[in-house]
Amino acid sequence: MQQILIVGAGFSGAVIARELAEAGLAVTVADARPHVAGNCHTERCPETGVLVHVYGPHIFHTDDAGVWDYVNRFARFMPYVNRVKATVGGRVYALPVNLHTINQFFGLALRPDEARAFVAARTQAPAHGGDPANFEEQALAMVGPDLYQAFFRSYTAKQWGCDPRDLPASILKRLPLRFSYDDNYFFHRFQGMPEAGYTALVAAILDHPRIRLELGRPVTPAEARAGAWDHVIWTGPLDAWFGHDLGRLGYRTLDFERFTHTGDWQGCAVMNHPDADVPYTRVAEHRHFAPWETPAGSVVVREYPRAAGPDDIPYYPIRLAGEQALLARYAERARAEAGVSFAGRLGTYRYLDMDVTIREALEAARSLISARKTGQAPAVFLAGAV
Ligand SMILES: Cc1cc2nc3c(=O)[nH]c(=O)nc-3n(C[C@H](O)[C@H](O)[C@H](O)COP(=O)(O)OP(=O)(O)OC[C@H]3O[C@@H](n4cnc5c(N)ncnc54)[C@H](O)[C@@H]3O)c2cc1C
Numbered sequence: 526m527q528q529i530l531i532v533g534a535g536f537s538g539a540v541i542a543r544e545l546a547e548a549g550l551a552v553t554v555a556d557a558r559p560h561v562a563g564n565c566h567t568e569r570c571p572e573t574g575v576l577v578h579v580y581g582p583h584i585f586h587t588d589d590a591g592v593w594d595y596v597n598r599f600a601r602f603m604p605y606v607n608r609v610k611a612t613v614g615g616r617v618y619a620l621p622v623n624l625h626t627i628n629q630f631f632g633l634a635l636r637p638d639e640a641r642a643f644v645a646a647r648t649q650a651p652a653h654g655g656d657p658a659n660f661e662e663q664a665l666a667m668v669g670p671d672l673y674q675a676f677f678r679s680y681t682a683k684q685w686g687c688d689p690r691d692l693p694a695s696i697l698k699r700l701p702l703r704f705s706y707d708d709n710y711f712f713h714r715f716q717g718m719p720e721a722g723y724t725a726l727v728a729a730i731l732d733h734p735r736i737r738l739e740l741g742r743p744v745t746p747a748e749a750r751a752g753a754w755d756h757v758i759w760t761g762p763l764d765a766w767f768g769h770d771l772g773r774l775g776y777r778t779l780d781f782e783r784f785t786h787t788g789d790w791q792g793c794a795v796m797n798h799p800d801a802d803v804p805y806t807r808v809a810e811h812r813h814f815a816p817w818e819t820p821a822g823s824v825v826v827r828e829y830p831r832a833a834g835p836d837d838i839p840y841y842p843i844r845l846a847g848e849q850a851l852l853a854r855y856a857e858r859a860r861a862e863a864g865v866s867f868a869g870r871l872g873t874y875r876y877l878d879m880d881v882t883i884r885e886a887l888e889a890a891r892s893l894i895s896a897r898k899t900g901q902a903p904a905v906f907l908a909g910a911v
Pocket residue numbers: 532533534535536537538555556557558562563564565580581582583584585586742743744745760761762840841868869870871877878879880882
């Protein structure tokens with residue numbers, strides 16, 4: 526039987542392991558952490574019984590029916606719709622910016638067409654006459670200065686630690702602006718939460734007789750190279766594989782300030798705090814991510830973003846021009862490596878939602894299996910890295 530080593534037991538590693546095991550390969554999955562599910566890990570708070578998303582809130586949403594069927598094979602999903610609020614200047618508004626937000630913010634009672642015209646009259650095209658060249662220009666062209674200042678400017682500066690004029694316009698193109706009262710954060714057809722949490726879901730994916738799981742086991746690149754593995758799949762940071770020898774790919778990390786409370790703290794799962802004088806970006810109250818449960822207590826977490834140092838958990842890849850250039854150099858070297866493939870959010874240095882992570886992992890496994898059948902060298906994956 527062929528032995529494959531997969532480094533990382535998040536969704537990427539788990540889904541690839543399962544597919545390879547089902548195809549008859551023997552797989553060892555090693556993770557430095559004492560639990561599976563990577564950053565999607567959930568665990569019960571011993572004090573309150575609340576199911577906590579330990580590395581930040583995770584909501585499963587997708588348009589990919591194949592991925593939705595896949596996760597439903599391993600867990601029962603409960604209905605969940607992500608509705609986010611924002612506290613701005615001492616008032617609470619609905620997000621994403623929608624007809625309700627516009628009417629609340631300007632103290633109006635506009636219908637959709639009226640609101641569209643009202644916002645359009647406030648928008649500002651870039652003074653240089655071209656397309657919006659950065660986040661701020663894009664925001665001003667989409668929503669005008671009032672909504673930009675209130676909901677986007679300081680939130681974005683806190684999230685990314687830089688002036689929004691230094692960020693690409695493409696970040697804002699992805700944020701929805703609606704002229705209806707639909708405040709469902711996501712457009713996707715399928716949305717829900719695994720009833721027993723993400724860790725139980727990933728543990729079920731890994732539960733296969735041909736998968737050996739080693740938790741609490743950091744794997745160094747030297748160990749992975751030296752082992753008698755037939756092939757290695759690395760879902761850790763791409764630059765870590767090369768000992769960061771060209772420099773570190775930049776990430777933002779999060780500090781979590783966690784406290785418990787009796788009863789309901791804020792009345793919703795996520796409250797954003799875009800104001801500049803509030804040092805955190807958002808507050809998550811985890812009992813609301815499992816609305817079918819009725820715990821007496823509550824776990825509340827404030828999120829403070831900052832630049833990630835070498836010992837911090839990397840959360841959001843920065844991917845500005847400098848990082849893109851460095852990524853291109855690492856990706857070129859990765860393609861020249863034999864016996865290893867790079868996958869997942871860290872292995873390809875991208876922000877990936879869970880559904881995209883799973884789709885790419887399924888495709889990666891398929892390409893590895895077909896390469897082995899045809900006797901070719903396995904692909905390096907690195908989908909979309911550059
Ligand atoms: C704050 C935040 C919120 C998010 N919210 C959502 C959401 O609401 N919905 C959504 O769809 N997606 C969300 N995501 C994205 C989601 O977290 C990712 O899609 C998912 O974690 C990717 O899985 P992965 O396996 O690629 O990476 P990870 O989950 O990071 O797993 C990688 C694993 O590799 C292990 N590892 C790394 N290096 C080594 C090593 N050398 N040796 C051993 N083990 C190693 C790590 O310990 C880790 O467990 C969010 C992401 C963040 C940062």
